[in-house]
Amino acid sequence: MKKGYEVVIVGGGIIGNAVAYYLAKEGQKDVLVIEKNYISSGSTGRCAGGIRQQWDSEANIRLAMGSVKIFEGLEDELGFPTEFYQGGYLLLAHTPEHMEWFKKRVELQRSLGLDVRLIDPKEAKDIVPYINTEGLLGATFCPTDGHANPFYVTFGYYKKAQELGVHYLIGKEVAGIEVRESRIRAVILSDGSRVEARNLVNAAGGHARDIARMAGIDIPVNPQRHEILVTEPIGHLFDPLIISFKQGIYFRQELNGGVLMGYGDPEEPWSYNVRSTSRFLFNMTKKVTEVMPILDQVRVLRQWAGLYAMTPDAQPIIGGVEEVEGYYQAVGFSGHGFMVGPKTSELLAELILTGKTSLSLEHLSHKRFKEGKGKIEKAVI
Incomplete structure (x- = not known):
């Protein structure tokens, strides 16, 4: 592990590993993924592996359709089995x-x-x-x-990200996030060590709200x-x-x-x-x-x-925030993070690298709750 990284990702599920892979694929290899337990130990490894495009909201439908296109070629891309069916x-x-x-x-x-x-x-x-x-x-x-094997898919992203130069810190827990002058500066680990970071990605699943609070951000997850x-x-x-x-x-x-x-x-x-x-x-x-x-x-x-x-509307919160520069999140999937994970991660990597995305994520910003613009996704089981 180095003293600092351009991007630090918190969470070793499908989102964390896929964002790391897509960043490295596009040339940003100065990336560290921190997972407090083991790869796919959280929601990803405990899900049913379903991949559904039949949703209520346009946002979820588009993310799911984009993810299915990725899933269809993912075994070849990663060189790892996915059991996609x-x-x-x-x-x-x-x-x-x-x-x-x-x-x-x-x-x-x-x-x-x-x-x-x-x-x-x-x-x-x-x-x-x-x-x-x-x-x-x-x-x-x-x-x-259809469906796929969540462990295989996540480990495929993990292995390929490693091959491309992404660093991993397994078994270490994030205890704090240093923010100065409204900008991400560093991640503090539970052993007291400090990792400098220009950008931080919150991909912490069920623990996402805890990570956000460390950066001074409150999200309804x-x-x-x-x-x-x-x-x-x-x-x-x-x-x-x-x-x-x-x-x-x-x-x-x-x-x-x-x-x-x-x-x-x-x-x-x-x-x-x-x-x-x-x-x-x-x-x-x-x-x-x-x-x-x-x-x-x-x-x-x-x-x-x-x-x-x-989340209150059962739709994810994806993107950056105005309050803290360099903070990004892909959280609150309300049970369907695995199925929309590939496209979500590809888009978040685009946002970090270029400041924009090929598919608008504005309606999935956390601002929608303050503005009263959330539309409830009723098709969650």
């Missing part, structure tokens, strides 16, 4: 209100060039024969949605536990990741046959708690077998929990 996403509607919502969403998504369609229950069952269509009014399906489980490997049953808004669940079959599933508890408080619960296990298995009864006798292999970094 485009089996689609099937979103289920069981109420007239959800059907009306789906129609509006599809109209917006198609206007932005997304290959998505509204389908009836028969078509949904053609795509997933084992699905329970009782009470199902319709669904939406996007064939280019709060950590919330979300639980997940995976079953034993079974024979191939279905390709798409399935979301039921009635049940508030998602589930997909992994390439090895295991079925990975989760849901968000609306009563879950803000906390850093990542313990698993028997309540989740009971509720999850009950909910998923109502949607796909054939899973009733499948055994659960393991369960775990991770943190969603939630």
Whole structure:
């Protein structure tokens, strides 16, 4: 580790590693990534790996579509496996209100060039024969949605960034950020050592608000536990990741046959708690077998929990801030950071290097909360 760096990145998940890679790819190799645990130890390594373009907001749709284009060529670019698989996403509607919502969403998504369609229950069952269509009014399906292995993708970015000259500091925690004359000056580590920095990237996931406060910036990002489980490997049953808004669940079959599933508890408080619960296990298995009864006798292999970094409108906060020069952030993804990570990171690297981006991030600035311009993303599970 050197005395100082042009860019210091806090967080070793997909955002931190991908920003480091895209900076180095464009020639800025004077970069240090600090991760207090291990690579992909936070939200990235605990997520389901879904990659969805079917969102409510134009911002999320564009970031997701851009990320899918990157994911499609990422194995070749990084020279590392990603297990990217485009089996689609099937979103289920069981109420007239959800059907009306789906129609509006599809109209917006198609206007932005997304290959998505509204389908009836028969078509949904053609795509997933084992699905329970009782009470199902319709669904939406996007064939280019899919999933990837979060560990492989993140380690691919990590390895390639290292090859390009990016430095890493693993197992060290940031304890403070030095700001003088409204500018980032240095990062202070928990052992008391000081690393000079001209620019700092907050990519700290569920701990993003803590890092921002060290720089004198308050962002409305709060950590919330979300639980997940995976079953034993079974024979191939279905390709798409399935979301039921009635049940508030998602589930997909992994390439090895295991079925990975989760849901968000609306009563879950803000906390850093990542313990698993028997309540989740009971509720999850009950909910998923109502949607796909054939899973009733499948055994659960393991369960775990991770943190969603939630914002008031469930959309990310990306970009710099007026208060502190040299401070950048890509935080508050509200559970979908992995799927929009590649494009987000590419754009943030552009911003750091050139002061502008090829896709506007203005509407994702933290200023929107003060100005009352936030639009709630309702499609978060």
